[in-house]
Amino acid sequence: MTKFWTSLAALLLAATSGQGEALPWRQVPFEVGEALAILRREKGTVGETIGMDLEGSSPGAAAAEANGTGNFDAARHLSWVIADVNGDGRPDVFLVVTWPPAYGTNPFLRGGLIVSTGQRRWRFACEIEMVRTGATTPPVHLLPRHGRGWREFAIQGLRPRPIRYRWLQRDGQMICDPETWEERP
């Protein structure tokens, strides 16, 4: 009985003193939202696809929403990784669209790497592609090796070994490019 009163007193004390378990609200980070806007504008990428209206004259069909085949919803159909790939101290964003209608029975997921070029300024660096075999989106492996000061990265493709993305300079900008044949020494 003494134990009960002790617990109750501790609970009341915590409540009145503002302690206890605080449950923070979560939201899509602003970097992700801004990077998504860049991806949407990039022609020929999955960013174009996600702008399509699949609901037509029957918006919000309950079954379609439950199955994930309603319109694209960034809160449900987007995976992201935030990392600094070029060491400039600003976040860069890997985005992958997990929206089922974009893929058919293809196992590939597509997205892009969006790099920060300044305060609230972003640039599309390359499209990325990966194979998902289950519910989990494969991770991005940032590699220790630096190419022109930019960190290369690897993502699981259809082949047994991950696809490595290297950095190239084109038109004065660094773009990432999947490595296909070159073997490293």
Add this chain to the structure above:
Amino acid sequence: MAGNEDEDLRRLMRLPAYRREGREGDRLRAEVQAGFAARYPGPVRYDATGRMETHVVAVRSYPRREPDGGVHMVRAHDRAARPAPRAGAPARPAAPQPPVVPAQPVERAWEGRANQAWREQVAAEESRDRPAFGYSAINEGTGALGRYQLTPQALVAGGWLSRTGEWTEHARAHGVTDRASFLARPRAQERALDDYLSDNERLLRNLRVLDRVGQPITGMYGQPLTLSLSGLAAAAHREGAPRVREYLQHIAAGLPPPPSVEGRRGKLSSFREIERRLQAFAGQDYRALRGP
């Protein structure tokens, strides 16, 4: 004879489809990789950087000078080497056995269902020559399951898997609680295909792609094509309804074929597959599974 030990896998590698992009090529390459991996188990692993570990024969790319003087890298294959023989070591493992072959005669569950011939054609592309009419087929590389090689994304779209990978109530109502029970239930697979096709039809209709059934188009390389419900359903089954609309918009705009991209599947291969399916399924009967 040592030279012939892997002849079955080498025969697959000599097939023209092995070197082509597309579903069949992906399937063959995955099968060959799985075969070599089982026979020469390693310790061969690829680390996160893509570098192979020990016991590896790496047949690297080599430069070839083209007639115009440019250097072109010819990509070769790489594979695990046979582990060094040890005294008393067991014989090398046999070729991988096809997974989950039911002991009972397998039901021909597609027969008598809507669009039977269409189903047979899709199955021929997805799981040809697999035991149990393909119902037990698994592609471990992609997670695609069964006779129609439905991927996790397709099963999500059909309402059979949740977005977090659990089998839904709808799946359980058809006796499916895991991958094995899905592979063991031909009728459930046919129903899952119905659900996926039905959802695709909804998307094709909402994207106004179905309005164009019967229209002639000119393909990316100038070939004449006619848009049929059967062909559009087959194309959307493989590439997704939004991609089919992108393709039609691309054609309508008179744009040249998209550029080929190294290392990724890319839009060009996707568009090629759409055109191939539009042509291959054009003559097939197909009845819409859902009303307007």
